[in-house]
Amino acid sequence: MEDDAxxxxGLEFQARALTPQTAETDAIRFLVGTQSLRYDNQIHIIDFDDENNIINKNVLLHQVGEIWHISxxxxxxxxxxxxxxxxxxxKVMTCAAVWRMPKELESGSHESPDDSSSNTQxxxxxCHLDNTAHGNMACVxxxxxxxxxxxxxxxxNNILLWDLQESSAKAVLSSSTALEGKGQLKFTSGRWSPHHNCTQIATANDTTVRGWDTRSMRQIYCIENAHGQLVRDLDFNPNKQYYLASCGDDCKVKFWDTRNATxxxxxxxxxxxxxxxxRYNHSHDQLILTGSSDSRVILSNMVSISSEPFGHMVDDDELSDQEDQHQEEKIKEPLQDSVIATYEEHEDSVYAVEWSSADPWLFASLSYDGRLVINRVPRALKYHILL
Amino acid sequence: MAAATAGSGAGSGAAGSPEATGGSTGGGGWRRPHGPLQRYYGPSTAEAAEAPPDPTDINGPHFDPEVFMTKVRSECPLGQLLAREAALSREIRALDSDMQTLLYENYNKFISATDTIRKMKVDFRHMEAEMDDLAANMAAISASSARVSAALQDRHRRGAQLAGVQALLRKLQALVEVPGRLRRWAGTEPARALRCHARARAVLRHYRHLPSFRAIEDESHAIMAELAQRLRTRLRCVHCSLLLAALGSAGLGLFTPEPADHSCCLFPVFCRATPGHQGGDAGPQGTHRVRGDAAALKAVLAYVQLFTARDVAFASLPYFKGEFCVTAVREGLVVAFVRWLCHTARGFADGPAERGAPAAPPALLLLLARLCLDYENSTISYILTLTDEQFPPQDSGPAVTPGPALCAEARAAAQRLLDHYVQVQGAAVAQMLRKSVETRDWLGTVEPRNVRAVMKRVVEDITAIDVQVGQLFEEGVRRAQSSDSSRRAFSVYSSSRAPGRYAPSYTPSAPMDTHLLSNIQKLFSERIDIFSPVEFNKVSVLTGIIKISLKTLLECVRLRTLGRFGLQQVQVDGHYLQLYLWRFASDERVVQGLLDEVAASAAHRCLDPVPMEHSVVELICERG
Structure with missing residues (x-):
């Protein structure tokens, strides 16, 4: 139990940007981008050694400015x-660029250079994603x-689709669309759906969630007033193609079926x-992770709307012997939707939570004061789901 | 031969009109039938009329063999003549066979038509026989139907007679039953008893010469007299009904005391109390009115008590007492009313406030919270005690809802409403702050000379909320505070704020940052829950709203990049807020802590963090 701790x-700077290394499926690795207006900003590559419970880090310099989003x-x-x-x-301008990290860091050097400050790379x-005509980049x-x-x-208020060419050395804007309407429209965040051959994305602006088709760059659905106040983030259920989670300033997390968005x-x-x-867990979509500026990270279990079979599945022909059924129900008490755990290791607002891309039972959360916490799904629940 | 020629002529389309044909060969009756044939082939009449008669045209209507022969013989050489002859005979043969074919076809059609007619004749004969059969059958059917109805006529008459007798008997039975019904209803439903008696009275008077009817009449008279007597007793308590009459429809509704309906009867009372709040008027009158409904409930109880008065015969029946006191009055009326009240009140907080539907005005939330709280504190126990006194529950009666459970329900409702109130008001202020931070250019701003208008607005709004809450809730307790709290220096940047003993313990190598120290300090201070449940007093409510507002300010500032003057503006605004907001909060350290964090975040988000002289900040704030 002790290695559930x-x-x-800790990072030296404030930080908001956190991402798992998506292409890595063996090692547990997260990238954190710092925010400092006065010092050179860094990207910390954080390797977590699951067996020994040790963190190895490598630091990369990101000298162009403070990082608001990383992917x-x-x-x-x-x-x-x-x-x-x-x-x-x-003037402050938010730009976006694509980078390559040095070869030797790609798969994490486990020798862990102690004086990283001396040989930061x-x-x-x-390439840059040229946004001079489009405004501040919210996310990539x-x-x-x-x-x-x-x-x-x-x-x-623009959605820009880029093609990376010549092994990512050139970014060509292949299509774009703009959100028109009254007032200052500004996307706060977006997610690319892994379903429908990756032809859909969802974006959030103000209190509205919109879905877009990337082929036609047209709006396909719109959830007006999804939240009472600003919508902060979205995520797609990785296993159920029409399910979408959103969260926002009204302290709520809502789950939507995009086919019926009322x-x-x-x-x-x-x-x-x-x-x-x-964030939905990548493989067990009943596990929902949320991070909030009340400095808490909450892991919830939403079995009833996940792709997991929920409760008691009875075939019609089994209905005959009611007695058996009752007994069986007693034995296999289905898990209810519930909060699994509240993690209170942070002292400041938590702006990012991410599941590891390698280990489905492990996640990281990052608070503004630069504290990165790596946690695991409680073991009892893990076995309950697996067995 | 000639006919064949004419037919061929018609076929070739060069023939003249039927009139022309008729005119030239008037005597030839055999030609006439060909008229329609020619017309059918539709030759151009006009053309034919115009062409001059040519007796040598072998296909023409005016062909003259003599002329033709003479002409040919005189004009043509022998070879041509022979060829002509051969051609003509060939033509004649062809026409001959054509005619034969036509004739044969015609004949064929004629034969088949004859056949058809013959067949029809046979069929019709057959049908005629069937029709005769049908007519015979119909006659038989009508005859037997007549027989059946004749046979049943007698029974039908007897049946109708019997039905009449039965109706009469039923009426009689109803009359006989009148006294029983009157007795049954006299206790519970006097109005119904009265109706029943009125209906029966005329009949009874008409037949009073029959002794049995006389007996019935006498008996019902006696019952009605008794009822009248009882009603008169009830009239003595008329002041109760007067009280209810004052309550309008609520009182009237109670004349049919069916337990399940009581909360409905009381509904108008409550509804009349609520419109007052909808206007947003949360003044003392509002409370007064709401408190009035407790009095109304008491009056209702007094009225219901009549049913257990000592001189009412049925009141002492144990079944009635147990059932009525516990199930009807206590559970059905009092408990159901309180539950309904809590449920309705909660509905305002839980309702779909954000998805389109108009939200309840904040003042109403506050008022309902107060109402529920009053119920929890006193009204429920009072009503229950009153009920138990006036309607003593039987020992063996059904289980009752205990008072504390009801109180807990009311308290939960009050808590939910008050929390919702705090959230709604906090969100309103927070929204204002968020927009103000998001829309301003913090980098290019000029040196602050004034407190921003939005801050003044925030303070005004919070003061208004303070007044509103103050009318309904007690002051509440504050933590002891230093006398010069408003004068406290804004000390984020002073080194004294981060005492040396809090050395960084867990963080690895770091360029020292003032913010880091404040982080560590935060380790030792209490965690502040922003949207947390509040207590039932003014200070707690206000603290909740202020916390929400300031936390919003903090988060919004963190999303911006500030210039030097931007930072100074935040400094001025923060000081201004502190100056005016501390007095509303239960613990000024909360306000101070949050404002410190705002200032620290602003300093961190600033490109050129040069804070303003404290004295200047104070000066600006005092002037503002």
Missing amino acids: PVIY TSPADKGVLATCYNKTSDT TLELL MWEPMGDGKKIISLAD EPVKTLEEHSHWVWNV
């Missing part, structure tokens, strides 16, 4: 994209299951402040 890693290529371990702030005296710039999404050549970025399928109200992040 959380592992904590990794699903195909190439060494390629990542960041959204960063370029500040001048009078720099990222190699592959890679095509899930793709070959790492297609990315979508959200810039103010009412949420389910609502969770566990946090006591804005919910900044919601």
Whole structure:
């Protein structure tokens, strides 16, 4: 039981950006981007040694500015994209770029150089996503299951689809669309659906969630007033193609069926402040991770709307012997939708939570003060799900 | 031969009109039938009329063999003549065979038509026989039907007679039953008894010469007299009904005391109390009105008590007492009313406030919270005691809902409403702050000269909320505070804030950052729950709202990049807020802590963190 204890890693700077290394499926590795206006920003590559409970880190310099969003290529371990702030005296511009990390760091060097400050390495710039005409970049999404050549970025009210060519050395804008409407429209976040051949994305702006078809760049559904206040994040259920989770400033997490977007399928109200992040577990979609600025991370079990068989599945011809059925029900008490655990290791607002891409039972959360906490799904639950 | 020629002529389309044909060969009756044939082939009449008669045209209507022969013989050489002859005979043969074919076809059609007619004749004969059969059958059917009805006529008459007798008997039975019914209803439903008696009275008077009817009449008279007597007793308690009459429809509804309906009867009372709140008027009158419904409930109880008055015959029946006191009055009326009240009140908080439907006004939430709380504190126990006194429950009676359970329900409802109130108000203020931070250009702003208007607005709003809550809730306790709290220096940047003994313990190599120290300090301070349940007092409610607002400010500032003057503006705003908000909060350290965090975050998000002189900040705030 003792190795269920959380592992904590501290960064020197504030940080908001966290991502698993998507293309890596063996080692548990997370990337964290820092935010500092006065020092050089860094990307920490954090390797977690599951057996020994040890963290190994490597630091890469990211000198162009503070990192607001980070994402990794699903195909190439060494390629990542960041959204960063370029500040001048009078203007702040959020730009986005695609980078390659040095070869030897790609798969994590386990020798763990102790004095990392002396030999910090720099990222190699592959290309910029030119956004001078489109505004501030909110986030960059890679095509899930793709070959790492297609990315979508959200810039103010634009959705931009880029093709990476010449081994990512050139980004060509292949199509784009803009959200028109009254007032200042600004996308806050977006996710690329892994379903429907990766032809759909969902975006959030203000209190609205919208779905888009990337082939026609047209809106396909729209959930008006999905939350009472700003929607902060979205995620697609990896196993059920029409299910979508959203979270926002009304402290709620809502689950939607995009085919019928008038009412949420389910609502969770566990946090006591804005919910900044919601993530489905990649393989067991009943496990939902949320991070909030009440400095808590909550792991919930939403069996009733997951792809797992829920409760007692009775065939029609079995209905004859009611007695047996009752007995069986008693033995196999189905798991209810519930909060599995609340993690309170953070002292500041948690702006990012992510599942590991390698180990489905492990996740990391990052708070603004630069604390990264790696936690595991409780063992009892793990065995309950597996067995 | 000639006919064949004419037919062929018609076929070739060069023939003239039927009139022309008729005119030239008037005597030839055999030609006439060909008229329609020619018309059918539709030759152009006009053309034919115009062409001059040519006796040498072998296909023409005016062909003259003599002329033709003469012409041919005189004009043609021998070879041509022979060829002509051969051609003509060939033509004649062809026409001959054509005619034969036509004739044969015609004949064939005629034969088949004859056949058909013959067949029809046979068929019709057959049908005629069937029709005769049918007519015979119909006659038989009508005859037997007449027989059947004749046979049944007698029974039908007897049946109708019997039905009449039965109706009469039923009426009689009803009359006989009148006294029993009157007795049954006299206790519970006097109005029904009265109706019943009125209906029966005329008949009874008409037949009073029959002794049995006289007996019935006398008996029902006696019962009605008794009922009148009882009603008169009830009239003595008329002040109760007057009280109810004052309550309008609520009182009237109670004349049919069926337990399940009581909460419905009370509904109008409550509804009349609520419109007052909808206007957002949360003043003392509102409370007064709401408190009035407790009095109404008491009046209702007094009225219901009549049923257990000592001189009512059925009141002492143990079944009635147990059932009525516990199930009807206590559970059905009092408990159901309280439950319904809590449920309705909760509905305002749990309702789909954000998905389109208009939300309840905050003042109503507050008022309902107060109402539920009052119920929890006093009203429920009072009503229950009153009920138990006036309607003593039987020992063996059904289980009753205990008072504490009801109180807990009311308290839960009150808590939910108050929390919702805090969330709604907090969100309103927070929304204002968020928009103000998001839309401002913090990098290019000028040196602050004033507190931003939105901060003044925030303070105004919170003051208004304070007044609103103050009308309904007690002050509540504050933590002891230093006398000069509002004067406290804004000390985020001073080194004294981070005492040296809190050395960084867990963080690896780090460029020292003031923020880090504040983080560590936070380790030792209490965690602040932003949207946490509040207590039932003004201070706690206000603290909740302030916490939500300031946390929003913090999160929004963290999302921006500030210039030097941006930071200074945040500093000024923060100081202003502190100056005016501390007095509302239960623990000024909460306000202070959050504002410190705002300032620290702003400093961290600033490109050029040069804070403003504290004295200048104070000056600006005082002037604002």
